[in-house]
Amino acid sequence: MHALQGSLFDQTDEIRLGPLSPVRRTVLGAGAWVDRLPGWLAGADALFERLAADVPWRAERRQMYDRQVEVPRLLASYGAGEPLPHPVLTEAREALGRHYAAELGEPFVTAGLCLYRDGRDSVAWHGDRTGRSATEDTMVAILSVGDPRDLVLRPRDGGPTLLRLPLGHGDLVVMGGSCQRTMEHAVPKSVRAVGPRISIQFRTRGVM
Ligand SMILES: O=C(O)CCC(=O)C(=O)O
Numbered sequence: 001m002h003a004l005q006g007s008l009f010d011q012t013d014e015i016r017l018g019p020l021s022p023v024r025r026t027v028l029g030a031g032a033w034v035d036r037l038p039g040w041l042a043g044a045d046a047l048f049e050r051l052a053a054d055v056p057w058r059a060e061r062r063q064m065y066d067r068q069v070e071v072p073r074l075l076a077s078y079g080a081g082e083p084l085p086h087p088v089l090t091e092a093r094e095a096l097g098r099h100y101a102a103e104l105g106e107p108f109v110t111a112g113l114c115l116y117r118d119g120r121d122s123v124a125w126h127g128d129r130t131g132r133s134a135t136e137d138t139m140v141a142i143l144s145v146g147d148p149r150d151l152v153l154r155p156r157d158g159g160p161t162l163l164r165l166p167l168g169h170g171d172l173v174v175m176g177g178s179c180q181r182t183m184e185h186a187v188p189k190s191v192r193a194v195g196p197r198i199s200i201q202f203r204t205r206g207v208m
Pocket residue numbers: 112114123128142151167185186187199201
């Protein structure tokens with residue numbers, strides 16, 4: 001794994017969340033939208049280092065036709081009520097819950113973590129549509145630390161990529177409304193030399 005290149009605009013070691021009020025919404029149509037807040041978390045490089053070292057990362061293999069393939073990223077997941085690997089993640093989940101309470105109608109309860117070791121790690125086009133999100137609107141909030149990687153979104157029924165969001169260094173994105181059903185998202189492989197990135201995805205009960 002490449003060493004993380006410390007970011008020039010995040011020289012603080014104090015790991016701290018800013019206010020959520022500056023979040024900006026992009027409406028994608030068909031009930032889907034994306035909220036963004038670049039640099040929500042200060043001290044993102046310090047949080048990256050802590051999570052990289054402290055989280056019990058696991059490699060997964062998946063059945064692909066007749067063979068087992070390595071999932072191209074490392075994973076960790078925290079169910080409802082399980083303590084998160086850093087207190088600022090609990091703060092983030094609660095702050096997001098308060099900010100979106102009226103619109104979402106329920107709290108964020110689970111956290112999934114992905115570690116993209118380098119540009120060869122990725123996630124293929126998909127929607128988070130296992131569980132209630134297959135039929136209901138929901139929100140998936142993602143905090144990113146480490147080197148930015150693009151999160152791309154396109155309509156599920158075909159059509160060009162609508163959004164390409166570089167996410168790292170404390171950036172927040174929230175995919176909301178019908179996004180998991182009507183759109184797909186991916187983190188494509190990168191041929192550029194990129195350092196590692198960790199994403200933390202907060203979801204509601206029964207959504208994967
Ligand atoms: O790393 C990201 O920002 C996206 C991860 C993702 O889409 C997922 O785990 O479902």
